[in-house]
Amino acid sequence: MNDNFPTLGELVKFAFDVAGVLPRKRGESDGLNDADKKIIQKRLERLVDEEGSLTDRCGELISSLAFLTAGAIPNVKVNLAFGESVMDLFEIYNAVIRDEGTYLNKKDSILWFCRAHAIPRLALSIQKHSLRFNLAYEGFAIPPDPNWYLPTISGDDIVWPIRKVMSWVYETCGVSRTHFHYPGKSADSDHAELQQNLDNASAWFNGKRLPSWPSLSWNFARSFEHLENHSDAAYQRQFPEKLRESIFQVLFLSRLSTSICNLIKEAYGTVVLERLIVQFTQHRDWLSAELDSFVAETTAYIQGYSIPPIAIDTVWMEFSERYWRWFSDHYADFAKKLGYLLEQNDYSPLPTNTVAELIQTYGEYSVRTTLEKLEINREFPIPPDFPRRLDEGFVLKKKNNCSDEDIDQYLREIQQDGLASHLNWMERWLRAVVRYRNGDYESAFYHMEYALEQAKYRAGGSQYLLVNQFIELAAKTDRWKSFKKGVEWALYLGISIRWLRDREPDEEALQFVFAMMQKANYAQL
Template sequence: MNMNVGFPTLGELIQFTYDTAGVLPRKRGLEDELDEKEKKSLQKALSRLAKEEGNINENFGDLIKKLAFIVAGYVSDPRANFAIGESLMDLLDVYQAILKDDGTYLDKAGTIKWLINEFIIGRLALSIKKHTLRFNIAARNFSTPGKFWFLPTIENGKVTYPLEKAMVWIYEKCDRTQKQFHCPDDFNSTKYVQQEQNLENAQNWIKNNGLPSLPALIWNFNYSIDRINDTSNSNTNPCIDNHLRENICLILFIARASTFVFRELLSNFELSFVGEICEKFKIQSNDISDDFLEFETSIKNELTGRPYLQSYLDEIWLNETSHFLASYANIQTHLTKSLEAISYEDQCKIFQNPIEVQNLVQRFGKFSIKSIAAQLNSPSSNEIPENFPKLLLNGLDLKNNNNTSQDDIALYEVNLKQSNLELVLPWMLPWIKGAYHYRREEYQLAFPFFKEAFNSAKYCAGKNQYKLVNQFVEVAAKNNKRLEFNKGIRWAQYLGIEIRWLRKDEPTDEKLDFVFAIMQKANYHSL
């Protein structure tokens, strides 16, 4: 499979998600952390998904559920857990939708930059606002180190990561120096050696000398809090209550996750790009807050002073926010349809006119309008490779044409190589060759080409996959390749691609046997 062009694979995505959470590997954790047997089982599940073995949807879902369960051992507040989990699912849904509908001609690094800049930043800003309201996070009265504290601060080329900000805030919140926080016992205490080790680790972390696993980080701070509470008195050294402890654990989880992500970004991309996406997030987050302000204020005014049970208040926030979001989404859908009805040139003219933009903001909100305006007024740095559109369309024509000859295919291959596009369209040539043999009922010759096209297209062909996946599973059936047939079915199920004779039916063994048998005999002339 060609991996030079395309999106990150599903296996890479889920591994990155686990790495971001910081739950594996670990040196030390809480009492309810995974034992070695569970850890090996989890690593095996991650490996299976990376190889795309078995039921992709089920395996992916199981790994996400397992991650949520593990994180809940460190972030105990259920509201925060729900908000974090739902925000993660929103981002995973974006990845799935883009993978299905949008192809890419960029290498993996370029595709990741495009994905972050065009989709992830806005989606994350919206998800954070959406789920903090839905789950009424404000009811917990948690404190934070400040607005946008979870983004790195970049000044004069120096980066201050969120974990450093969080640790400084914790010490200030607890009215202790770093040493007082981690070493509350007397020097002669039998527990002092461990406290000194904890202090040394914390000093390294706050200086960005290594990033701890989540279990090591939480264990360190929980141990210190326990020692503080054991040695505290109400007058001079007050205890740290459970509410503040939960607050600290939540801040540490977010800080560590964000620090990991931005360290990874800075190890792969230029500092200017990271600075740009941070500023873009702030702008879009503020625009979303403005769009939600009237709704949020009305609910707060309605509930202020009412003697409602907390469970009823939570239900109101969940239901009313869901209704508002549905209306908000309908407005965005109407905007999309309105823009599709006019040319790109006319769109540019509209969004270059400040008065027109302000009128649109009044109708559709700041978030969408300002995002579109910024996109139209800032040309993409990702230039389409020369001859890419032409060779893409020519390739599809050759694949669809019953009269395509070997000479036509050979000429197309030459044109691909001369244009240096064989690595940008890795799935096109084998698909054409597979279709050529299919029409001649040379299914054994066709299969290797369809397999190559399928494997090469998964992470870069976008909506062109629909026909290709259907043809791949059909030719796999005609060659009695049940394992490959199943792989195609599972991939289609993950992306939401309907397979002939299966459509939206549950892919039971009985149903798959039926589809396999039909496809062994059926022949479709339209490719």
């Protein structure tokens, strides 16, 4: 598959890779033994191959990742906020796979997803969950630069987040990089471990390579230990626990951001990376301005009613839930108004004065981000004949006397339009339908299996019927393993399965569905 989104397995593996929590070298500590690591690797492999329950496999791996990040972010509230933000991105990805689909190649599909969905959602989720969990109350130290977790780009020069945070750590601790990692280093000193730590840190600082999280955390932990126990008062330092915790948290987040941004730069270039950074900061700043009043009102309530410290977190959580419900309703009202205005304007860009009036009523964040998404979609235009050829495919599917000759003609037409790679799943689905109606279930399954594999990460909402028909044909050809694989995909996407509906998909229920689908025939596919 070339015209598709990344698979679920690829996405979860990407999350593990960029988090850097699995050691790359023997001896790096992460709280896991060798057996645990082998289990995680095996689960990743099975998820990539989409074996077994997708929901269970994915849940197990997310739990493992959460356990590993808990070691990097031990503060419960920060860890929950981080986890909720990641899950928001994951849910957005699932919704796009389920409902929208793609007509772009994988590289462009990823870029479109980042610009239209991931960047906007991340900018919102970070602020939303920071307030929900009242992280400001924790009193963590962070770098003064509001963009410390983002690369700074100036021409061909890039200052990565990990360098920013390492510089801040040295400044905060009042020690140079050399003496932080090798306290008391001189021409006469000879300490192999400390010299190695300094060499590694210098390589990370200068962008020569990116460490795994176990390597980075171990290096800084050893540096803290050596500084606290140093015999020379000129180098000895004591670090409050809150500062130490703060440092490890920002190190983890800066390393994560550096890893992701590096991959974007390698795949799309510096110009695209800078564009994504600008988009993120704009969304963050638009939303932050609108949240100021909510923060002020909540703070005033806490102070005005002398809320005891033990109850402050509950107030922030409850007020946040109420605010975001209002936010959702407010946005729905805006979307309805915008839809009407766009229809009246023949879906052309709205006049400047109309945009200004919308901002006055609905706020800059909702208006700017929604109009931006419309512009982003225009940058990734649908191939001109794609909607028509897709509709023609569904018309053919409903045609009771549809034949291979009709499908051959359809294939020639989509090839002439350059859409064969976009709609190959439709062509094979049609051939499966023809054979189903002729009672040739073996041949129908052969085509349907290919159609489903091609449709999974590209067809969006168009695959609902296809998935059910795949499940039925797997039953009719007595393929239990394929049947369960189809069921798992349907459950993952939230697709209702004939004969199962709202029943729990346990073994007994699935056996019942399998048996019924072996017997049932449907006049209309």
